[in-house]
Amino acid sequence: MNRELNNAMPENRLTRRAMARAGLGLLGGVPLVARGRDASAQDQQAPSANEQASPDPFAPKPFSFERLIDQTRDLAKADYVAPSDLPAALTALDHEAYSKLRFRPEAEIWANSPAYRLRLFMPGGPYKSAVRINLVSDGMARPIRLDPVMFDLSSLDSPVDLPPELGFAGFRVVYPFERPDAFSELLTFLGFSYFRALGRGTNFGTSARGLALNTGLGRPEEFPVFREFWLQEPSQASDPLTIFALLDSKSVAGAFRFDIVVRENTRISVDANLFFRGDVEQIGVAPLTGMFFFGPNDRAGVDDYREAAYSASGLLHWAGSGEVLWRPFVNPSDLRMSVFADENPRGFGMAQRPRDPKAYEDVESGFHLKPDVWVEPRGTWGKGSVRLIEIPTQDENNQNIVAFWTPADPVKAGQEVRMSYALVWSLPPAIAPGLATVATTRIGDARRLDGTLRDGVRTIVIDYDVPAADQMPPLDKVQPDIWIGNGEIESTKLELNPINGGWRLIMAVRPGNSDAVEMRVALQENERALSETWLYRLDKS
Numbered sequence: 001m002n003r004e005l006n007n008a009m010p011e012n013r014l015t016r017r018a019m020a021r022a023g024l025g026l027l028g029g030v031p032l033v034a035r036g037r038d039a040s041a042q043d044q045q046a047p048s049a050n051e052q053a054s055p056d057p058f059a060p061k062p063f064s065f066e067r068l069i070d071q072t073r074d075l076a077k078a079d080y081v082a083p084s085d086l087p088a089a090l091t092a093l094d095h096e097a098y099s100k101l102r103f104r105p106e107a108e109i110w111a112n113s114p115a116y117r118l119r120l121f122m123p124g125g126p127y128k129s130a131v132r133i134n135l136v137s138d139g140m141a142r143p144i145r146l147d148p149v150m151f152d153l154s155s156l157d158s159p160v161d162l163p164p165e166l167g168f169a170g171f172r173v174v175y176p177f178e179r180p181d182a183f184s185e186l187l188t189f190l191g192f193s194y195f196r197a198l199g200r201g202t203n204f205g206t207s208a209r210g211l212a213l214n215t216g217l218g219r220p221e222e223f224p225v226f227r228e229f230w231l232q233e234p235s236q237a238s239d240p241l242t243i244f245a246l247l248d249s250k251s252v253a254g255a256f257r258f259d260i261v262v263r264e265n266t267r268i269s270v271d272a273n274l275f276f277r278g279d280v281e282q283i284g285v286a287p288l289t290g291m292f293f294f295g296p297n298d299r300a301g302v303d304d305y306r307e308a309a310y311s312a313s314g315l316l317h318w319a320g321s322g323e324v325l326w327r328p329f330v331n332p333s334d335l336r337m338s339v340f341a342d343e344n345p346r347g348f349g350m351a352q353r354p355r356d357p358k359a360y361e362d363v364e365s366g367f368h369l370k371p372d373v374w375v376e377p378r379g380t381w382g383k384g385s386v387r388l389i390e391i392p393t394q395d396e397n398n399q400n401i402v403a404f405w406t407p408a409d410p411v412k413a414g415q416e417v418r419m420s421y422a423l424v425w426s427l428p429p430a431i432a433p434g435l436a437t438v439a440t441t442r443i444g445d446a447r448r449l450d451g452t453l454r455d456g457v458r459t460i461v462i463d464y465d466v467p468a469a470d471q472m473p474p475l476d477k478v479q480p481d482i483w484i485g486n487g488e489i490e491s492t493k494l495e496l497n498p499i500n501g502g503w504r505l506i507m508a509v510r511p512g513n514s515d516a517v518e519m520r521v522a523l524q525e526n527e528r529a530l531s532e533t534w535l536y537r538l539d540k541s
Contacts, residue, residue, distance in 0.1 A: 057165045063134070063141035063230055068244055069255045069273050073416070075246075076253040076275035083129035083227060089160045090124030098125025100155035107150040109135070115176070115237040116260075117183055120144070121169035121190055122151050129225070130167030136232040136244075144168075171229070173241065175262055187260060187268075192223045193247055194289070198371065199265045199425040205290065205311035205370030206350045208423055210247050210256060211274070212284025212404050216337045216389035222280075224249035226256075240269075251278040265426035269378075274417040283411055284387070284404030285419050286375040290350045292329040293396040297441040297536075300331075306361045309396045311370045312350035314438070315403055316431075316532075317386050320344040324433050326532040328441045329401055330390055330539075338388040338537070348386045349374035349430060350403060354439050365396075374430030375405070378420040383408040434471060436464040436523060436531035439500060443538070446508050457490060458509050462521065462534055466502040473525045480505055481524050487517035487538070494523075515539060 085091070093101075101122040109118035123130040123146075134141040145164040153160070170190035174183040177200055185204075189195040193210030213222040230244040240259040247254035252274055259269040270286070290312035294302040310329065317325040320343045327338065352370040360367040384407040391400040411417060424430050429437070446457035466472055480494055490508040497504040503523070511517045517538040523531035 058143050058145060060140040060142045062139060063136050063244075064139065065244060065255070065257050065271075068230070068246065072246060072253045072255040072273065073275050075248065076277050080248070080250045080277060083225065086123050086128060086130060086166070087160060089156075089158070090122075091128050093125040095125065097155065098122070100152070101125075102152045104150060104152060107147075109144070110233050113233065113237075114180065115234060116186070116241045117174050118231065119172045119174060120150060121171065123166060123169045125169075127169035127191055131170060131226060132167045132228040133171060134228070134230045136230050141230050171231075173260075177262075186262065186266065189226060189229065189243075189245075193226050197260075197266045197268060197423075197425045199427055200262070201369065201427045202371040202425065203366050203369050205352065206373040206425075207289050207399070208373065209284075209287040209289065210245070210272070211252065211254060212287035212402065213249070213251060213280055214282050215284050215287070215402055215404070216335065216387070216391075217282060218335070222249055222251055224252060224254070247274075251280050252276050264428075265424050265430075268423045268425075270419075270421050270423060272417075272419045274419070276411050276413055276415045276417070278413045280411050282387075282406055283417075284402075284406060286421050286423065287402060287404035288350050288373055288375070289399045290329075290401040290403075291393075291396055291399050292331055292390070292401050293393060294331060295328075297328050297443045298330040300333075307358075308360050308367065309362065309365070310367065311352070312373075312401065313353045314351060315348065315386070315388050316351045316372075316374075317342070317348040318346040318431060318433070320346060322346075323529070324431075324435055324532045325535055326438045327388065327535040328438070330537075331400070332390050332392055333539070334392065336390045336537075338390075340386045340388070341383075342385060343383045344381055345377060345386065345405065347374055347376045347431065348403065348405070349424075350401070351429070353437075355427075359440070369427070371425040371427060372430050374424040374426070376422040376424065376430075377405075378422065381405065381407075381419075434467060435529065436466045436472070436503065438532055438534055439463045439465045439502065441534070441536070454508070456510055458511070458538065460507045460509055460519075460536075460538070462505045462507075463497055463500065464503040464505070464523070464531060465500060472530060475503065477525050478503070478523050478530060479525065481522045482507070483520040484509070485518040486512035486514050487519070488512070509538065511538065 103119045111117060133144045135144060146162055146166045146168060147164065148162050172185055173187040175186035176183050185198060187195065187197045194207055196204055196207035198204065210226060211224050213224065215221045224247050226245045227248045228246040232242040234241055240261045243258040245256040247256060255273045257271040261267045291310060293309040295308040295310055295313060312329065314326055314328040317340055319325060325340065349372060351372045355368050357368040384405055387404055387406050389402040393400040440463045442461040444459050446454040446459040448454060475496060478494060480492055482489055488510045490510055493506045495504050509517065519536045519538065521534040522529060
């Protein structure tokens, strides 16, 4: 799983005048230099005739998404070539050493833009290969040169040769969420095909990937990599930021387009054109990655002063039939995959509930401000399934929850697949179907009125947030529709919850003989759905 790596901006500044004194050219605020700081005078002599005949890697080239799709299709017909290794001096850097190689704000790209500005990540450390990053203007793509003056390299023990064509680890887009003069992180592409974004008022939580291959099948998965990016600056501040990307791996090559719009939420429209070199048993479209360490439904083996620690509390799935499903996450004892069959889903995503900071009692992580991330399919997706993978973790530093869409039929070598969808990062819920929503799931021992334990019985409490009273019937008209597999419901009680003004369902459940109890609960009035459908797998342990 990918771990977060945040690089704070340094305070020391490099002025344009200092760059000029050093003999460095400037293009759009970006310093251009042919070699790293240890280049010798001999290296800087005029090139030979053969060198002059070599193609210029920084020459502008015509670019369009259609060209990228054609090039990607041709790439998939050729054998896969792994990315070149970085210099050993860079790959040998540990996490602490790498985190000190900070991007200088003075090298910011599109530095005069009122909306989107670009900052780069130094290659090396945990990022063992570099990506090429281009700027697109007037139909021409111009690669960004790697220049040592872009970064604070003062922490390195010895100089490192940095060829200008080496590339970068990734990039960060900053945006003025609160004030025109205060830019903060909006979007980051860094590592394999991972990226993450912020909605207004949120902090970083759930992330996304370009594609997942054979994830959660009990064997090593294949990690496709974004190998090259093209960024097109909007002509107007209110226009979308457009990013193009080339994905590549042993089994697939892909051409991606991302259109980013920031309003009250952050919406990223994605067009993915995938060309498969080999057979793949399971592809994961629009994969999301989150973290669940513990919560009120799963505190097994946890001794922690906080009430909960997770970046998302559950999977929200709006099925093609119109049913809205809610599946709380757990931190399982073994790797677990859950499959939710569907046809033409209306959407799915990871949601953070509740929003009350007292539900977490963590003043540093800000779990109550982690974003909901919603996948909204475009076009017809056909038959397939939303798949949820939960991986055991001993702490909150691992992204141990994965969710994605898998088409019903495995893909074959030579097959082309196009998928279109939107990703929405937001603080408020991404959908509002007018149903009672599950705020919290709580699980614990069952006790008698005298306080003694009821052996083998578990208490499950579901708290619901309820829409306006005029949209719902009186409580005495509400009926729980409960299905249980490998267990028995010994008692139920539905009551008003005076704390949140909603409803509370209390169930006493006696598990059967096998390891897990499967449950499904919905609140209804005369078979009319009043709530999300709550799904759960209760381990006997």
